[in-house]
Amino acid sequence: MPQVERFPMPIPFGWFCVGYSSDLAVGDVKPLRYFGRDLVLFRNEQGEAGLLDAYCPHLGAHLGYGGRVEGDSIRCPFHAWQFRPDGFCSKIPYAKAFPPRAKREPLAQSYPVTENSGVIWAWYHPDDVAPEFDVLDYPEFVDPEWAAPTKREWRFASNPQEIAENGVDVAHFAYVHSMDAVPEGETKYEGVRRHSFVHGHRTIPLPSGEVKEVPYSVETVQNGAGQKFTRLKGLVELSLLVLATPVEADDVELRFCFTHPKVEPGSMEEKVVQEAIANTCGQKGVEGDIPIWEHKIHRAQPYLCDGDGPILRFRRYFEQFYAEGPEGGRLSVAAE
Numbered sequence: 001m002p003q004v005e006r007f008p009m010p011i012p013f014g015w016f017c018v019g020y021s022s023d024l025a026v027g028d029v030k031p032l033r034y035f036g037r038d039l040v041l042f043r044n045e046q047g048e049a050g051l052l053d054a055y056c057p058h059l060g061a062h063l064g065y066g067g068r069v070e071g072d073s074i075r076c077p078f079h080a081w082q083f084r085p086d087g088f089c090s091k092i093p094y095a096k097a098f099p100p101r102a103k104r105e106p107l108a109q110s111y112p113v114t115e116n117s118g119v120i121w122a123w124y125h126p127d128d129v130a131p132e133f134d135v136l137d138y139p140e141f142v143d144p145e146w147a148a149p150t151k152r153e154w155r156f157a158s159n160p161q162e163i164a165e166n167g168v169d170v171a172h173f174a175y176v177h178s179m180d181a182v183p184e185g186e187t188k189y190e191g192v193r194r195h196s197f198v199h200g201h202r203t204i205p206l207p208s209g210e211v212k213e214v215p216y217s218v219e220t221v222q223n224g225a226g227q228k229f230t231r232l233k234g235l236v237e238l239s240l241l242v243l244a245t246p247v248e249a250d251d252v253e254l255r256f257c258f259t260h261p262k263v264e265p266g267s268m269e270e271k272v273v274q275e276a277i278a279n280t281c282g283q284k285g286v287e288g289d290i291p292i293w294e295h296k297i298h299r300a301q302p303y304l305c306d307g308d309g310p311i312l313r314f315r316r317y318f319e320q321f322y323a324e325g326p327e328g329g330r331l332s333v334a335a336e
Contacts, residue, residue: 118257151256
């Protein structure tokens with residue numbers, strides 16, 4: 001696979017968001033492009049979501065343009081061949097004898113799909129290896145006692161590792177996000193999961209105009225290359241899914257999905273919640289990072305100092321999500 005100049009790493013493998021469950025109704029068919037591949041996402045009449053390579057294995061029609069759901073399958077617009085979410089051909093309307101190969105194996109390439117936390121997760125591996133770990137479920141995102149999710153989305157020239165590494169780059173918080181204190185905390189690495197908990201104080205302007213210093217904490221769980229959960233506690237409590245899905249090796253789609261315990265409409269609590277979401281998404285949050293991500297390069301052997309945070313330790317963790325490096329073997333980073 002050819003590598004881009006800015007980044008030495010290929011597309012990582014793992015579970016990635018390809019949409020929200022609420023946006024895919026029964027019968028929907030959607031063309032997508034992720035992982036450097038053209039794909040089609042659909043929901044059959046049994047309610048099962050399926051993700052297939054977009055091009056019909058028969059004569060190459062794009063299933064996402066003119067394809068439609070029939071029963072448990074998607075029907076090709078060209079010759080009406082039908083395919084289930086597992087990639088098996090379920091019907092060829094004009095065939096007198098079903099091809100033997102179609103009986104014994106899937107003809108269309110399918111991707112494992114699961115749904116939880118209101119997200120449609122697809123497993124990607126460049127060598128089509130079966131899922132090696134599970135998606136973590138955070139039920140508050142579909143809990144009726146919690147607020148309906150607030151969703152934001154960006155697309156820019158970067159990749160999931162660069163985005164995730166931002167969380168351990170503690171020195172940038174003061175200079176990019178104007179934080180008055182560098183967050184302190186602890187981090188544990190356990191296989192494919194990284195768990196961190198940081199705490200400190202922030203000076204926060206209230207909607208009333210008052211400025212207040214409040215304690216805060218940020219708990220984060222990274223589960224593979226594409227799933228990150230953050231719980232923020234300060235004046236309010238927010239749960240956030242950070243969903244970074246690679247479109248190409250140097251092109252990423254980033255989604256933020258927020259929820260919180262329900263508050264009274266029009267109350268001061270609601271105003272504080274909305275302000276917290278705006279700060280997380282705006283120039284003091286991710287929109288302060290995006291112009292840097294979009295134009296930076298990846299330094300495989302950076303010059304670091306004692307205030308930079310555990311960047312190389314994080315890179316060793318993230319390295320496990322690459323099937324191979326630019327030279328055909330595992331990526332490597334310099335010793336910390």
